Amino acid sequence: MHAPIAFSGSHVDRADHIRNDPAALDALKTWQARLLRMDGLDPVLTLESTLDWGSLADAAPDSELVFLGLDGERGCFAEVRKSYPSGSPHAGPASWNAMAVLEAGELAAYGGARSLVGWHSRHRFCAVCGSATVLAKGGWQRNCTNADCKAEHFPRVDPVTIMTVECDGKLLLGRQPRFPAGRYSALAGFVEPGETIEEAVAREVFEEAGVRARDVEYVISQPWPFPSSLMIGCHAFADDPAIVMDETEMEDVRWFTREEVTEALEATERGEQGRAFGAPPKTAVAHALLRWWVARGA
């Protein structure tokens, strides 16, 4: 139905049965095992623009190892260094470059590893009692070392709704102050405890644009590893186009015609900015949402 979205389609088999089998896991830690080389949380690429897989000998002696899965019969690992990786949890230049040049399956393998390593780096202590935690189950869990607590902690995946809204054949898009000049994209926000995906979509659209959304439809999802979002792309309709913008989060929110959206997407293909606005980058789920809306027709 959809072309593969960026960060999906990893070739690495998660092989979750091995995570729960310490002997099987140890048996994979041989000279044949692959270690995904990273620079903090950033990807390291070869001259051929592939991921740079080394061997376990490349890991620091005091690093924890995360089992990413199997490549054929070889174990694939990532390293959690004792020192916290420097840099921002958001996508930086090295990540944007990786999105531009990496083969889809490799980009997905990197994205999953980045989310996991970032999570480990920020969860060295138990949120329940404050004691140290240690990696468990091949890196898909951390356990509290305090015998009176023993809390188990699991990697975060944070669901985020991102949505286009249609009214009178036009599409609602907005720009945040941090966007590149001219860029408009789909509104978005984290799903909160106690709400459905559909409720989260309606709440975000009302909070950010003052627009009442109805008939929310799921379109596409994407793992976005900055740091650990699950983007849930939706489309909705509105009956009243009057906008009351959230001035604290948004710099502008407005309606764009189908022609303007189509032209902006075509301009992106040429590496240019559209006449009415700059479309979100091709690797972003917002880009896929705009393409979906244009392809669906009026």
Add this chain to the structure above:
Amino acid sequence: MHAPIAFSGSHVDRADHIRNDPAALDALKTWQARLLRMDGLDPVLTLESTLDWGSLADAAPDSELVFLGLDGERGCFAEVRKSYPSGSPHAGPASWNAMAVLEAGELAAYGGARSLVGWHSRHRFCAVCGSATVLAKGGWQRNCTNADCKAEHFPRVDPVTIMTVECDGKLLLGRQPRFPAGRYSALAGFVEPGETIEEAVAREVFEEAGVRARDVEYVISQPWPFPSSLMIGCHAFADDPAIVMDETEMEDVRWFTREEVTEALEATERGEQGRAFGAPPKTAVAHALLRWWVARGA
């Protein structure tokens, strides 16, 4: 499109602008404010089977207060006590009773509060550095008190895929050892870092049943506050019905005919167990998935 699912449709307005406005938040902490009374994480009901809302005077002096939102102009709060609420993060008898007797909007208000209070109770310490954390932004954040760290932490929402799979007109359901006798339900599992919703569905179905799923379709979502799941209900198809069951997680996995599923749902309405199997309870998203499949027809 769907009847409201349990734990959705809260009447409490989240009013997120107030979370970021300490003065507005303080102004709501009056004798008119409502405090949701809870027994640990369990709901407390009145004799009329409604939620038992007290006043802020009912809170312990050293409790932290979570701002749930507005009921009209009155602030609604929940209490995070210094002592960890006893009991399991899973649904117990008091929660199942609340699901049976509470009005939908009230059940949703309780569910959201339960997830939030449970999260606070288990995040009194900073996962980055181990220092104490304090409640911030009306309870929608916790901040590390270590001036060298200052990490910000946000409530968890854990996306879970739950799916029916169809092959030759039959539906794939399974039972875990902890299920009541005779109960079968949709397979399910957490979305992991680095995968789409559709990839998570295919992985879970293969892991638990050895069945290859294709054409995954989103159907419905539900917040499930035990402790903080976002259930993402999907349907998929399979071409090969051969089952290879995961013996560690599942007790049985099998295919049921449309007639068997229909009869099991009808039996649930009468408070009985179906002839072929017992359907999941009406408040579970799995029940809605089965109803959706039967209503869609062959």
